[in-house]
Amino acid sequence: MGKESKGSGRGNGGGGASNDSNRDAGGHSPDDNDPNSNNRNFQPGAWLEGTGPENDIAICTRVRLARNLQGFPFAPSLDDIESERLYSFITERLAKPGLPAHLSIHDLEPIEELERSMLVERHLISRELASSQRHTGVAVDANESVAIMINEEDHLRIQVFGSGLQPSEVWSRMERLDDQLMQRLPMAWSEEFGFLTSCPTNTGTGLRLSVMLHLPGLVWSEEIDKATNVAQKISLAVRGLYGEGSRALGDFYQVSNQITLGRDESQIQDDVMLAVGRIVQWEREVREALLRGAARVRTLDRVHRALGTLERSQILTSEEALGCLSALRFGIHTQLVDGFSIDAVNQALLLSQPAHLQRYTHQTLLPEERDQRRAQLLRELLGCAP
């Protein structure tokens, strides 16, 4: 029943996601033109490392804080001159030594749209920041576990990522970073309303804790709506792979708090963990059920059909690719298939995204060409026959 060994499953020369410490995170140098190089731009960042507690189901934990500076209007109200001044003020202060993480600052103004899209696909910046008319930037640490968006809807959107389910660890890293940032930047706040944000939905803690979950079991057994209701009932949001307004491609869901005022940071963490804990446990239960009795053969069929598509298809849309990779990921974690590594699947998930695919192949491709190239690339990455 198990798949025979397929070799290493890594077509790009291997190398763990955290081996290469000299990478200039997100600063895609234009002449890294060996597509088989172990360039960190083509390796998943901290959010997709595939490590950490519960990593078979919990992909990553992200904490985001919304912060604004005193003395400036909020970002959407800035005129060009103020926007420039804010940008240089923030980047100067961020560049001073002493922050817990060494940050490289990437100015988004001069870079191409494709490079911006790569940052979105790497979850370092939001789509809103990528398409903003203001002078924007992002400060990223070497392993992409910290990304500070500058001049988004709020002056600062500070993000800390951790692989797997580790809210306390990620929060304490964030707390240290926030303390340091508050010492060098005069943040806008009041006793009554806490941190003042552009949109009242973020007022107070400015905190959003989100956990990305891979839930193929719940989707396949059609229990996903019931499961997401658990979260929604306690005022949590359930979103797709790329946050607000995005669909749950590849059975990936993000669960996050919506309330930021009147509940402190640890209460927010408890709220999110209450739902996430329940959903993770539920996913485990349905996975077991999918592997038992008459359900088992249907599950096996589903996983192997996905694998067959990855191995044989010549045209693959990103949506279909995500669906197949999701099934393969499930198959690996439930030991229905072997010979493939989770690292290879995670890298395939990243590189099959449109911007990464084009950057990796050094070509601007039409959607049809992209789908052909994607099918080919996934075969290479997963170590399948060409």
Added chain:
Amino acid sequence: MQYCTACQKAIATIVVMDLSEGSVTGSQHVCAECAEQLGVTPPKQTKFAPEMLEDLLGGIKTERNDATLTECCPGCGLAPTEFRSKGRLGCPRCYDTFRNELMPLLQRIHESQTHTGRLPSTMAEAPDYAETADLTELRQKLEDAVRGERYEEAAQLRDDLRRAERGEAIDEEPQQ
């Protein structure tokens, strides 16, 4: 170049815009004299030209009439209609300006109106922060001075504001 729509004689130097639901619904080009008669700008004094007023306020406030001005946020000029239509605040001061409308909104969103949790205690002790000028407050003082026609004070405040905006007040010593 446009002639004043009121007197049809002089060159229009001021645009009066009507704002409704956050968007411009009409505009009128008037000359400085008619603007004064219409009550758009304060009466002219020999040593104070309208251009100076515009200069002082960064060219944003003279476009609105007094009635709108009192309701707009003094920190950023956000109009109540714009706040209502977009549901976004324009600056930290908006939290005071639109407090009455904000409170029920916060209650609806968060089922609460008061913050519990982290506050920047460390920030207040930081040397940088102690010397940070609150630009919003300076802007408000400047605007009050202009409206009260205390032009010498306004000029001083304008200089302070410019220095603060350049970040000099935030650093240790104002540099000249």
